[in-house]
Amino acid sequence: MWKLVLSQGNEPWLKSVNHNIGRQYWEFDPEDGTPDERAHLETLRTEFHENRFNVKQSSDLLMRYQYERGHPGHLKLPSQKVRSEKDITEDVVANTLRKALRFYSTLQAEDGQWPGDYGGPLFLLPGLVISLWVMGVVDVVLPNEHQKEICRYAYNHQVLGVYDWSGNNPLPPEIWILPYSLPIHPGGGVLAPLTKDQIAHLSLMLDMGYNGSQLWDVAFSVQAILATNLDDEYGSMLKKANSFIKVSQAALLLSRMPSDIIGQAITRDQLFDAVNFILSLQNDAGGFPSYEPTRSYAWLEVINPAETFRDIIIDYQ
Structure with missing residues (x-):
């Protein structure tokens, strides 16, 4: 069975100034789960595919x-019907909010975050x-x-017979993404084999989404x-969330940053990676792409x- 792993990391070359807090990736364990649990997951897959x-x-x-396996019944909450505006009382609203928060609390991870994918997979x-x-x-x-x-x-989400794009040119996404993704030399051809630094990125390939989200x-x-x-x-849900924020936030640097950067809630690992990444991009003229x-x-x-986006296939200074 598949298991969502949170705030862990023992892979070679993996670096973190935050003890991997907030990291999330899926891991497959062929021995995990009972036959009934595995059958239930297959039912979920089938239902999603058919719909x-x-x-x-x-x-x-x-x-x-x-999460439900660890907290049986916590996700099965009764609904409250509202047939007209007269049924919307202060108590009804309060009870609805309580149910929503109770449900949301069951989705909170032990490290204080609410996991979710923001990976742009398509x-x-x-x-x-x-x-x-x-x-x-x-x-x-x-x-x-x-x-x-x-x-x-890919099979569940592909668009058969229709290109899911704006129509600027008669090329499918698999073709136009090639020059954007591959390390192409200006003179043509692919870059040299993996270096020590590209290898360092392999440990993060299974991570979900962007660091900082x-x-x-x-x-x-x-x-x-x-x-x-x-x-x-x-309060317990907020305490866990507050702990995650304190551990993740680059608090010592906030006083030196403009307000628009602070608003992006940057993480320590994100800042560490960003600074090193930006410095590695500086070109001979002193500029940065x-x-x-x-x-x-x-x-x-x-x-x-x-x-809606021009000049995105290659990068510019």
Whole structure:
């Protein structure tokens, strides 16, 4: 069975100035679960597949089932019907908020965050797989069970007969993402084999989403919980969230940062990675690109599929 692993990390080359707090990734254990539990997960998969064109969001059912195994019955809350405005009383609203908070508390991880995927898989997954294949490390980075789930995800979400894009050019996403994802030399060809630094990134390939989204999500969740005026009843949930914020936030640097950066709720690992990443991008002229070194031709912009974003195929100073 699949298990969501949180705030852990023993992989080689993995670096963290935050003891991996907030990290989340899926791990497969073939020995985990009873036959009935495995059969239930297959039922969830089948139901999602059969309704994939009507309900495209998985609702994190695997994660919820994992949490429910540890807290039986906590996710099964009775609903309260409201048939007219007359039924909306202060008590009804308060009880509804209590049920919502009770449900939300069952989804909170032990480290204080509320896990969720913010990975942009439909956009990033093809480029990731292609890049790993070019480097010859698909089987090293992606175990067999992960490869099976990637194929399952692509099959469930692919758009048959229609290109899911703006229509600027007659190229499918798998083609236009190639020059954006692969390390192409300006003179053509692929970069040299893996260095010690690219290897260091392999340990993070299984991570879900972006580093920093977890702290962002927790900060907004705390604001919403406080707005219910029921914080006295759910103090334990807020304490866990507060602990996560204190451990994750780059508090010592906030006084030196502009307000717009503080608002992004940056994490310590995110700041550590960002500073080192930015310094590595500085070019001979002293300038910085926004995302990666400029390493190909400007004419590649003709295959840009986005009408709302210009100049995104290669990066600029």
